[in-house]
Amino acid sequence: xxxxxxxxxxxxxxxxxxxxxxxxxxxxxxxxxxxxxxxxxxxxxxxxxxxxxxxxxxxxxxxxxxxxxxxxxxxxxxxxxxxxxxxxxxxxxxxxxxxxxxxxxxxxxxxxxxxxxxxxxxxxxxxxxxxxxxxxxxxxxxxxxxxxxxxxxxxxxxxxxxxxxxxxxxxxxxxxxxxxxxxxxxxxxxxxxxxxxxxxxxxxxxxxxxxxxxxxxxxxxxxxxxxxxxxxxxxxxxxxxxxxxxxxxxxxxxxxxxxxxxxxxxxxxxxxxxxxxxxxxxxxxxxxxxxxxxxxxxxxxxxxxxxxx
Amino acid sequence: xxxxxxxxxxxxxxxxxxxxxxxxxxxxxxxxxxxxxxxxxxxxxxxxxxxxxxxxxxxxxxxxxxxxxxxxxxxxxxxxxxxxxxxxxxxxxxxxxxxxxxxxxxxxxxxxxxxxxxxxxxxxxxxxxxxxxxxxxxxxxxxxxxxxxxxxxxxxxxxxxxxxxxxxxxxxxxxxxxxxxxxxxxxxxxxxxxxxxxxxxxxxxxxxxxxxxxxxxxxxxxxxxxxxxxxxxxxxxxxxxxxxxxxxxxxxxxxxxxxxxxxxxxxxxxxxxxxxxxxxxxxxxxxxxxxxxxxxxxxxxxxxxxxxx
Numbered sequence: 001x002x003x004x005x006x007x008x009x010x011x012x013x014x015x016x017x018x019x020x021x022x023x024x025x026x027x028x029x030x031x032x033x034x035x036x037x038x039x040x041x042x043x044x045x046x047x048x049x050x051x052x053x054x055x056x057x058x059x060x061x062x063x064x065x066x067x068x069x070x071x072x073x074x075x076x077x078x079x080x081x082x083x084x085x086x087x088x089x090x091x092x093x094x095x096x097x098x099x100x101x102x103x104x105x106x107x108x109x110x111x112x113x114x115x116x117x118x119x120x121x122x123x124x125x126x127x128x129x130x131x132x133x134x135x136x137x138x139x140x141x142x143x144x145x146x147x148x149x150x151x152x153x154x155x156x157x158x159x160x161x162x163x164x165x166x167x168x169x170x171x172x173x174x175x176x177x178x179x180x181x182x183x184x185x186x187x188x189x190x191x192x193x194x195x196x197x198x199x200x201x202x203x204x205x206x207x208x209x210x211x212x213x214x215x216x217x218x219x220x221x222x223x224x225x226x227x228x229x230x231x232x233x234x235x236x237x238x239x240x241x242x243x244x245x246x247x248x249x250x251x252x253x254x255x256x257x258x259x260x261x262x263x264x265x266x267x268x269x270x271x272x273x274x275x276x277x278x279x280x281x282x283x284x285x286x287x288x289x290x291x292x293x294x295x296x297x298x299x300x301x302x303x304x305x306x307x308x309x
Numbered sequence: 310x311x312x313x314x315x316x317x318x319x320x321x322x323x324x325x326x327x328x329x330x331x332x333x334x335x336x337x338x339x340x341x342x343x344x345x346x347x348x349x350x351x352x353x354x355x356x357x358x359x360x361x362x363x364x365x366x367x368x369x370x371x372x373x374x375x376x377x378x379x380x381x382x383x384x385x386x387x388x389x390x391x392x393x394x395x396x397x398x399x400x401x402x403x404x405x406x407x408x409x410x411x412x413x414x415x416x417x418x419x420x421x422x423x424x425x426x427x428x429x430x431x432x433x434x435x436x437x438x439x440x441x442x443x444x445x446x447x448x449x450x451x452x453x454x455x456x457x458x459x460x461x462x463x464x465x466x467x468x469x470x471x472x473x474x475x476x477x478x479x480x481x482x483x484x485x486x487x488x489x490x491x492x493x494x495x496x497x498x499x500x501x502x503x504x505x506x507x508x509x510x511x512x513x514x515x516x517x518x519x520x521x522x523x524x525x526x527x528x529x530x531x532x533x534x535x536x537x538x539x540x541x542x543x544x545x546x547x548x549x550x551x552x553x554x555x556x557x558x559x560x561x562x563x564x565x566x567x568x569x570x571x572x573x574x575x576x577x578x579x580x581x582x583x584x585x586x587x588x589x590x591x592x593x594x595x596x597x598x599x600x601x602x603x604x605x606x607x608x609x610x611x612x613x614x615x616x617x618x
Contacts, residue, residue, distance in 0.1 A: 039617055087490045181396045184533045205514040206528065215605050217528035219515065224493045246617065256608040283618050290611055296524050297606055299565040302599055308348055308555065309592050 002041035003245050004112050005032050005238075006131050007121020007144075008078055008101055009046040009070065014273060015083040015094075018227045024274030025056040026080060028121045028144065031231035034279050035238030035265040037063040038286060039246040042238075043112055045069035045131070049077040049100045059279060069112055075100040088229055089203065108134040117245040119237065120164070122146050125156040132163050140250060142166040142241050143195075144234075150177050161194040165250075168237045170201045183208065184215075197255060199240065199262075201233050209259050216256045221267035221293055228273045232266040235278055239265030264289045311350035312554050313421050314341050314547075315440050316430020316453075317387055317410055318355040318379065323582060324392040324403075327536045333583030334365040335389060337430040337453065340540030343588050344547030344574040346372040347595060348555040351547075352421055354378035354440070358386040358409045368588060378421055384409040397538055398512065417443040426554040428546065429473070431455050434465040441472050449559060451475040451550050452504075453543075459486050470503040474559075477546045479510045492517065493524075506564060508549065508571075510542050518568050525565045530576035530602055537582045541575040544587055548574030573598045 012026030033042040043066035050072060060067055078101035081094040104123065108131065118138040120128040122145055132141065143164040149157050150173060157177075161167065167190065171183060178186035187198050187210035198210045206219040240262035247254060264286060271277040302309070321335030342351040352375035359381060369376060387410035390403040413432065423445045429437040429452040437452065452473040458466050459482060466486075470476065476499065480492060487495035496507050496519035507519045515528040549571035556563060573595060578587040611618070 182533060182535065184531050202514070205511070206526075208528075208531075215531060216608070217515075217531065217605050218608070219517075219526035219528060222493050222517075222524060222526065224491060226491065253609055257611060260608050287611065287618055294608070294610060296526055297608075299525070299527070299569050299603070299606075300562055301603060302566060302596065309596055 001117065001245050001248065002043065002115050003036055003117040003119060003241055004043050004045060004069075004108075004115040004135075005029050005036070005119040005121060006045040006106055006128075007032065007119075007123060009044065009048050009052075010078040010080055010101070011052075012230060012274065013079070013081040014228055014230055016088065016228050016273075017084065017086050019273065021273045023053075025059060026230065026274060027078065028231075028234040030060070031234035031269065031275055031278065032119060032121065032238035032241075033060065033065045034063055034275050035235040035269070036242030036245070037065050038265075038281065038283070039239070039242030039261070040117075042066065042242075043069055043115065045106045045108060045112065047071040047073055047100050047104045049073060049075045052077045059275075063279060069106070069109055073100045077101075082230070084229065088226055091229075106131055116140070117241060118142070119241050120144065120160070121234075122149075125149055125153050125160040128160045129156075129163065132160075139248075140165050140244060142168060142237065144168050144237060145173065145177075147173055147176055158193060161190075164195050166197045166199065166241075167195040168199045168201065168233075168240065170203070170233060174198070174200045184210075199259060201236055203229070203232070207236065207259055207263060209255060211252055211255065214252045216259060218259055218263055218297065221263055221289065222296070223267050223270055226270045229270050231275060231278070232270050235269040236262035236266040239263075260290060260293055261286075264293060310426065310554050310557065311352065311424050312345055312426040312428060312550055313352050313354060313378075313417075313424040313444075314338050314345070314428040314430060314550075315354040315415055315437075316341065316428075316432060318353065318357050318361075319387040319389050319410070320361075321539060321583065322388070322390040323537055323539055325397065325537050325582075326393065326395050328582065330582045332362075334368060335539065335583060336387065337540075337543040339369070340543035340578065340584055340587065341428060341430065341547035341550075342369065342374045343372055343584050344544040344578070345551030345554070346374050347574075347590065347592065348548070348551030348570075349426075351375065351551070352378055352424065354415045354417065354421065356380040356382055356409050356413045356415075358382060358384045361386045368584075372588060378415070378418055382409045386410075391539070393538065397535055400538075415440055425449070426550060427451070428550050429453065429469070430543075431458075434458055434462050434469040437469045438465075438472065441469075449474050449553060451477060451546065453477050453546060454482065454486075456482055456485055467502060470499075473504055475506045475508065476504040477508045477510065477542075477549065479512070479542060483507070483509045493519075508568060510545055512538070512541070516545065516568055516572060518564060520561055520564070523561045525568060527568055527572055527606065530572055530598060531605070532576050532579055535579045538579050540584060540587070541579050544578040545571035545575040548572075569599060569602055570595075573602060
């Protein structure tokens, strides 16, 4: 089993109404793999510059994450700087420096080519396919993308969609990709383009899962102290793929549980800056939040017939 | 049993990306009572002008709704004109004419004073209390309000909150009332002001219920063809109160089921202009959507332990 994730490892500078932190360990592959590391073995394929702090690599190693595919190149690490509005729902990117990430062109190591689970993080769709083509025959391929690729590399993205099993994107991306405002119709259209399962992330409103014959909708786990939403979507994808890889199950019921584990990991992640809270979890905390989640979503069948119904 | 609802009966002119209709039967008390009429007896206390079409009154009567408290006064009926944006999430009020509703000051008829369930629709909080004080001793009192009263009659509104059991408002109202961006903290603050239960409506994202020791969150039932969201929140409140009144149950599990019935009624209401789809339902349709709702929200306990968890 085990997951190979390809994507960004970055240094983030984050400002939220609750404080600000500079050069925090960031990047989609970072959040994804820390979340997934609680469930299964994870190998990162990414690139950093020679300024990447050893302490950050140490944190990832401490979570058992395989960094043999983390290339170090001369130059600076991908840097992102962003600021959140008062309700944390709006985010402004203040600065993006791709640096060594601009020429990222992953060559997989032999042990990585035989991984059973592959997650293609938010990189160019051409690059996503080049990674896919280096793999032997993965059991399940997940994929993320973003508005930039939808707008600028649509044809290439559609080719990538033909190869994958699971697309994990947010609601505005789904609407833009399908060119359809209604989320159900957007989902149906996207499913017709290849993915067997589409998971749409809706931030503080939770997530929807669409399969060929199934719809599953779950709210976000309610968190009272949200300090920094950075990486929530990647933590979600990591928890989800982690659970699937750990169990080897891909049926509808398992995917639903995986979506809930994804939501659980995202809910932990937002409780502190960067991946701080995500990387300091215990197994009982994860299990207990999953169970609390069930209580929050639970309602009975209409056991009591009303006089008229 | 049976519910007394006090609120507006109006003539609405609605423009949505899917068409426009003029002088449709509208108003909070209208949507509320049609939704509730599938569950229990409903009596409306409201006022209309002498221009109110007999056909609209006929529709309400046909749903078994008691109109003995619907006052007809010389003058024009409350009129509202609004337009929805492309994704139906933004609404612009183009015109509001209170007309006879401006001097609405309900005097309850003797049979109405002994109703067990009371819903105080979105009218001024002074007026809400004057209605409450005319009641004998209702078993459960629900209440709605809006930003206008929160901003302009806050002290009076807080007095009303002391009297009620169930407050049903939307998320922006909850945040403004509590002066708190985080919904969980906002809910806790509002509950400390009197209501035993707070239900927060989140439009296409569903609803949350907060009790003293319980949180329940449910998504909206996914509807593919949303034509007109007008009255969705009132249909929600009507379905919810209707179920509670019909069963006489007020425990946590019953309130959860009631929230789901509220969501079911709201989801039917948005499928056509005005109360058209809401008023043409069959009981099997309501029951079957409730059950479909359960399937959409269902996930198992973590039956399968992952290697690490």
